[in-house]
Amino acid sequence: MKRHLITLVLLLTLSVSLCLAQTALPIVEDFxxxxxxxPGKEFPKVNSEGRVRVQIKARDxxxxxxxxxxxKYDLTKDTSGVWTGESAPQGEGFHYYQLxxxxxxxxxxxxxxxxxxxxxxxxxxxPAKDQDFYALKNVPHGQVIxxxxxxxxNNSMRRCFIYTPPGYDKDSQIRYPVLYLQxxxxxxxxxxxxxxxxxxxxxNLIAEGKAKPFIIVMDNGTWAMTGPRPADRNSGTWPPxxxxxxxxxxxxxxxxxxxxxxxxxxxxQAHRAMAGxxxxxxxxxxxxxxxxxxxxxxxxxxxxxxxxxxxxxxxxFKEKVKLVFISYGSRELDNxxxxxxxxxxxxxxxxxxxxxxxxxxxxxxxxxxxxxxRRALNxxxxxxxxx
Amino acid sequence: MKRHLITLVLLLTLSVSLCLAQTALPIVEDFxxxxxxxPGKEFPKVNSEGRVRVQIKARDxxxxxxxxxxxKYDLTKDTSGVWTGESAPQGEGFHYYQLxxxxxxxxxxxxxxxxxxxxxxxxxxxPAKDQDFYALKNVPHGQVIxxxxxxxxNNSMRRCFIYTPPGYDKDSQIRYPVLYLQxxxxxxxxxxxxxxxxxxxxxNLIAEGKAKPFIIVMDNGTWAMTGPRPADRNSGTWPPxxxxxxxxxxxxxxxxxxxxxxxxxxxxQAHRAMAGxxxxxxxxxxxxxxxxxxxxxxxxxxxxxxxxxxxxxxxxFKEKVKLVFISYGSRELDNxxxxxxxxxxxxxxxxxxxxxxxxxxxxxxxxxxxxxxRRALNxxxxxxxxx
Numbered sequence: 001m002k003r004h005l006i007t008l009v010l011l012l013t014l015s016v017s018l019c020l021a022q023t024a025l026p027i028v029e030d031f032x033x034x035x036x037x038x039p040g041k042e043f044p045k046v047n048s049e050g051r052v053r054v055q056i057k058a059r060d061x062x063x064x065x066x067x068x069x070x071x072k073y074d075l076t077k078d079t080s081g082v083w084t085g086e087s088a089p090q091g092e093g094f095h096y097y098q099l100x101x102x103x104x105x106x107x108x109x110x111x112x113x114x115x116x117x118x119x120x121x122x123x124x125x126x127p128a129k130d131q132d133f134y135a136l137k138n139v140p141h142g143q144v145i146x147x148x149x150x151x152x153x154n155n156s157m158r159r160c161f162i163y164t165p166p167g168y169d170k171d172s173q174i175r176y177p178v179l180y181l182q183x184x185x186x187x188x189x190x191x192x193x194x195x196x197x198x199x200x201x202x203x204n205l206i207a208e209g210k211a212k213p214f215i216i217v218m219d220n221g222t223w224a225m226t227g228p229r230p231a232d233r234n235s236g237t238w239p240p241x242x243x244x245x246x247x248x249x250x251x252x253x254x255x256x257x258x259x260x261x262x263x264x265x266x267x268x269q270a271h272r273a274m275a276g277x278x279x280x281x282x283x284x285x286x287x288x289x290x291x292x293x294x295x296x297x298x299x300x301x302x303x304x305x306x307x308x309x310x311x312x313x314x315x316x317f318k319e320k321v322k323l324v325f326i327s328y329g330s331r332e333l334d335n336x337x338x339x340x341x342x343x344x345x346x347x348x349x350x351x352x353x354x355x356x357x358x359x360x361x362x363x364x365x366x367x368x369x370x371x372x373x374r375r376a377l378n379x380x381x382x383x384x385x386x387x
Numbered sequence: 388m389k390r391h392l393i394t395l396v397l398l399l400t401l402s403v404s405l406c407l408a409q410t411a412l413p414i415v416e417d418f419x420x421x422x423x424x425x426p427g428k429e430f431p432k433v434n435s436e437g438r439v440r441v442q443i444k445a446r447d448x449x450x451x452x453x454x455x456x457x458x459k460y461d462l463t464k465d466t467s468g469v470w471t472g473e474s475a476p477q478g479e480g481f482h483y484y485q486l487x488x489x490x491x492x493x494x495x496x497x498x499x500x501x502x503x504x505x506x507x508x509x510x511x512x513x514p515a516k517d518q519d520f521y522a523l524k525n526v527p528h529g530q531v532i533x534x535x536x537x538x539x540x541n542n543s544m545r546r547c548f549i550y551t552p553p554g555y556d557k558d559s560q561i562r563y564p565v566l567y568l569q570x571x572x573x574x575x576x577x578x579x580x581x582x583x584x585x586x587x588x589x590x591n592l593i594a595e596g597k598a599k600p601f602i603i604v605m606d607n608g609t610w611a612m613t614g615p616r617p618a619d620r621n622s623g624t625w626p627p628x629x630x631x632x633x634x635x636x637x638x639x640x641x642x643x644x645x646x647x648x649x650x651x652x653x654x655x656q657a658h659r660a661m662a663g664x665x666x667x668x669x670x671x672x673x674x675x676x677x678x679x680x681x682x683x684x685x686x687x688x689x690x691x692x693x694x695x696x697x698x699x700x701x702x703x704f705k706e707k708v709k710l711v712f713i714s715y716g717s718r719e720l721d722n723x724x725x726x727x728x729x730x731x732x733x734x735x736x737x738x739x740x741x742x743x744x745x746x747x748x749x750x751x752x753x754x755x756x757x758x759x760x761r762r763a764l765n766x767x768x769x770x771x772x773x774x
Contacts, residue, residue, distance in 0.1 A: 038507055039575075058491035062447060081490060099493075103468060104445035106486075106493040113500050113507055120425055120500055136535060136544050143549075144533040146580075148587075150525045157523050162530075169649055172559030188426075193533075200535075262556055 027051060027086065034111065035125045041110040050126045053086035054099065054108055061102050068097035068124075091331075092128035093371025094195050096121060114195045118186040123195060128371060132204075133378050134197040139207035140166035144193045151254040158220065160255065161189050162263065163199050165206055165213030175264045177214040177271035177385045179297075180251065181377075182221045182280025189220040195370050201378050211381040214273075215263060219255050221247045221276070221283050244286040251287065252294070269320065273384050275299025277373040285310075292317040297384050299325040301376040302332055302368050305344035308354050324351060325380050327361040329372035359383060414438060414473065421498065422512045428497040437513045440473035441486065441495055448489050455484035455511075478718075479515035480758025481582050483508060501582045505573040510582060515758060519591075520765050521584040526594035527553035531580045538641040545607065547642065548576050549650065550586050552593055552600030562651045564601040564658035564772045566684075567638065568764075569608045569667025576607040582757050588765050598768040601660075602650060606642050608634045608663070608670050631673040638674065639681070656707065660771050662686025664760040672697075679704040684771050686712040688763040689719055689755050692731035695741050711738055712767050714748040716759035746770060 031045035031053050043055040054066045059081030065072040068087050075085030096116050099108050107113060111122040145162040165176065181198060183191040192198040198216055205211035260267040274295045276284040281303015288298045289310055298321055300306070305326045311317050326348045333345075348360040361379045363372040418432035418440050430442040441453045446468030452459045455474050462472030483503050486495050494500060498509040532549040552563065568585060570578040579585040585603055592598035647654040661682045663671040668690015675685045676697055685708055687693070692713045698704050713735045720732075735747040748766045750759040 040505070056491055056493075058489055060449060061489040061491060062449075064491075098496075101488045101491045101493065102445055102448040104443055104448060104451075104488045104493075106443075106488065106491075106496050107500075109485075109493050109506065109508070113494075118427070119496065121496070138537045138544065141535045146531040146533070148523060148528045157525065169651070264556070 035127070036112045036123055038110055038112060043110050044108060044124055046124065046126055047086075050089040050091065051086045052090060052095075052097065052124055052126075053084065054110075055082060055084045056099060056101070056108065056110075057082050058101055063100070063102060065100040066097065067100055067105070068095055072100065090124075090126050091366060091369065091371065092126050092131075093366065093369060093374070095124055095126065095369070097124055098122055115188045115190050116186060116195070130375070134200050134204070134374050136200055137204060137207075139203055141203050142166050142168065142199055142206075142213075144199050149254075149258055151250060153249045153253045158250075158254075159189060160217060160219040161193055162259070163193070163202060163216035163218070164263070165215070166203060167213075168215075168264075172264070175266050177212070177273070178259060178263075178265050179214055179216045179273040179275060179381075179384065180255070181216050181218050182274075182276030182283055183218070184276075184278030184280055184303075185222070188222060189218050192216075192218045196374055196377070198377060201374060202381060205378065205381055212385045214385060215259075215265060217255065217259055219251070221280055244283045247283055248287050248290070252291065256294075269294055270296050270322075271385060273297035273299070275301065275325070275377075275380060276303060277301040277376070278303050278368065288321070289314040289317060292320040296321060297323045297325070299327075299376070299380045301327050301373045301380075302329060305342070305347040306351060307342060307347045308350050311351065311354070311356070318354070318356060321356070323357050323359065323383055324348070325359045325361070325376075325383065327363065327372070327376040327379065329363045329366035329368060331365065331367040332372070333362065422514070423499045423510055425497055425499060430497050431495060431511055433511065433513055434473075437476040437478065438473045439477060439482075439484065439511055439513075440471065441497075442469060442471045443486060443488070443495065443497075444469050445488050450487070450489055452487040453484065454487055454492070455482055459487065477511075477513050478753060478756065478758065479513050479518075480753065480756060480761070482511055482513065482756070484511055485509055502575045502577050503573060503582070517762070521587050521591070521761050523587055524591060524594075526590055528590050529553050529555065529586055529593075529600075531586050536641075536645055538637060540636045540640045545637075545641075546576060547604060547606040548580055549646070550580070550589060550603035550605070551650070552602070553590060554600075555602075555651075559651070562653045564599070564660070565646060565650075565652050566601055566603045566660040566662060566768075566771065567642070568603050568605050569661075569663030569670055570605070571663075571665030571667055571690075572609070575609060576605050579603075579605045583761055583764070585764060588761060589768060592765065592768055599772045601772060602646075602652060604642065604646055606638070608667055631670045634670055635674050635677070639678065643681075656681055657683050657709075658772060660684035660686070662688065662712070662764075662767060663690060664688040664763070665690050665755065675708070676701040676704055679707040683708060684710045684712070686714075686763070686767045688714050688760045688767075689716060692729070692734040693738060694729060694734045695737050698738065698741070698743070705741070705743060708743070710744050710746065710770055711735070712746045712748070712763075712770065714750065714759070714763040714766065716750045716753035716755060718752065718754040719759070720749065 028047050028049050031047045033042055034044045034046050045053045058064055064075040064083040066087055073085055073087050075083040077083050098105050098121055108122040113120045114123040142163055142165045148157055148159050151158045181192055206213050272295050274284045274288055281300035285304050288295045306324055326344050345360055348358045352358040363375040366372040415434050415436050418434045420429055421431045421433050432440045445451055451462040451470040460472055460474050462470040464470050485492050485508055495509040500507045501510040529550055529552045535546050538545045568579055593600050659682050661671045661675055668687035672691050675682045693711055713731050732747055735745045739745040750762040753759040
């Protein structure tokens with residue numbers, strides 16, 4: 001009897017274990033190579049659930065992990081020394097990731113590299129249902145220009161990227177409005193075109209007649225940032241006064257005059273916009289509130305909001321600024337922490353009631369990530385330079 | 388007595404060991420961070436001998452190596468799990484490298500990344516005595532444009548990079564000559580501006596009045612390459628007939644018409660040049676010999692030469708082509724293998740005797756590497772579009 005009981009218990013345990021194993025591993029085997037792999041590389045791959053499967057040869061390693069969205073997943077080694085493994089399902093869009101090989105954090109040698117999280121490292125694309133709006137298509141394409149220039153206010157060479165719309169070099173009589181578009185913390189001037197696809201978003205919008213053609217200037221907001229870093233988000237004094245002064249000076253004294261002198265811009269307030277994501281949104285907030293005589297359109301993507309009190313203490317802002325656009329990923333708004341400026345939706349509605357032209361956009365099912373910001377630009381651009 | 392003898396032998400052994408250790412490790416401790424490190428990274432470093440010192444944290448690894456110029460160097464681990472080590476002295480200029488962590492070949496997470504050796508991976512600069520000619524200086528700068536375009540002959544989207552000289556966008560009346568400049572095997576359209584610094588070389592030459600301003604087009608010669616790969620350099624039939632046909636078609640039918648339609652070019656044979664390094668030189672050779680009605684200036688950098696027999700069987704080449712420029716790194720010429728086209732210097736001299744304008748350049752103390760090709764461009768560019 002006792003033997004039978006033990007057998008029964010063992011069988012039950014086994015069944016439960018099998019069930020658990022099955023529910024823990026429902027991986028759909030329809031993996032395809034990531035669209036941002038290095039040429040000729042089969043891995044990393046992504047399946048229809050959004051899982052990321054990586055592979056790397058490391059014959060003598062004891063432990064290899066995939067590190068994505070702040071979680072590490074163990075890989076397993078086959079007899080030839082090749083390690084393979086996959087993550088839980090990831091959200092749609094672009095994600096940074098890395099590999100760990102016996103304690104070394106390294107880029108995946110099979111992926112393309114992007115600047116974010118303060119380093120050049122691996123990136124991956126989870127195909128999104130709406131990916132068509134930033135896809136590379138056979139439509140007229142604008143240029144992305146890399147330009148080194150000397151900055152007097154920093155006494156050093158700097159670099160910016162400039163998007164010019166399709167046909168810019170064909171008809172030299174036309175002048176264009178300009179959007180100054182800033183990256184986030186730990187990113188740089190390459191982000192908006194590399195992982196943001198700002199150029200493809202604009203090319204597609206223009207091809208469909210949904211946006212006016214304009215120039216986009218993407219510069220580095222980090223290099224020139226003086227004062228304390230945005231270290232403590234919960235501190236009442238954050239962001240500390242003056243934290244954006246360095247970039248403000250560079251933008252107003254170096255970048256804008258340089259762009260207006262060298263490109264066919266419409267060089268007035270009515271034809272100048274500024275937007276940015278995260279830290280770039282916070283810079284946009286500070287810079288446009290202080291300079292409403294210079295910017296007509298304002299976009300903050302996951303980077304705070306503008307309150308009626310802000311506007312009341314910014315002379316000219318209410319009269320001169322034609323659009324305040326605020327956006328967030330829906331998963332950012334799930335987070336009860338609303339930032340130091342209060343609830344962004346309530347702020348934006350109050351601003352509208354006070355008579356300003358505002359637009360509040362929420363990116364569905366995305367967090368503080370590039371898919372939110374691609375969508376934000378796609379919503380923001382059609383609203384620009386229509387007045 | 389016996390004890391004294393043993394002591395003497397031990398002392399002698401110790402002295403000899405110390406001497407050997409000293410001659411084996413004459414490392415000069417003047418390492419400085421590489422100029423192409425990721426922002427804020429102290430390592431990799433380079434010393435005045437040209438040694439490369441790398442550092443990576445890998446607490447649980449058993450073996451970590453630096454792999455540069457086809458040689459692997461063991462790193463040593465300190466008590467905190469940080470591995471450090473250095474290479475033998477490297478030649479001046481740019482080199483690709485990678486790290487090995489317990490059998491995994493990975494990019495160094497501290498370096499910038501470049502496309503070469505058929506992958507995006509780590510690169511390092513050994514400061515060169517003549518580095519001034521490709522340095523980023525406060526002179527008027529041209530643009531490097533990234534342009535996506537549709538290629539009919541490939542029925543796909545492609546990408547090219549276009550250098551426009553300083554002032555291109557300021558005066559819309561001026562038209563410019565064009566140089567089509569190709570990368571080598573295992574590289575792509577990013578090579579000439581990223582690791583080649585073609586744009587900075589031109590900016591500096593133009594600032595000093597040493598070269599005429601012209602447009603440079605850098606496209607991908609690999610994507611469209613049909614036929615057998617240049618696998619067997621020693622085979623009598625290499626390169627096989629037709630190997631460059633794919634890129635020839637793409638260049639003549641898609642790239643050149645697209646550039647002439649969208650940029651302010653002087654769209655005739657007299658104002659069009661072609662050059663390339665290694666595989667790109669071989670493509671230049673094939674394409675210009677077959678199309679002397681399209682190109683006036685021809686540059687082969689470490690990519691073969693042109694013989695009098697080649698010219699005799701290429702109708703119009705002798706009459707129409709204004710310059711044949713052949714260059715090599717001196718260490719390539721030390722190699723007795725002269726390539727399938729005979730000795731490049733003898734070929735070039737014979738061509739000059741036959742009445743063509745030729746130029747033969749040897750880059751001092753460099754091999755089949757970017758320092759040879761930077762210097763080649765610096766010598767070639769001043770000779771262009773002067774006739």
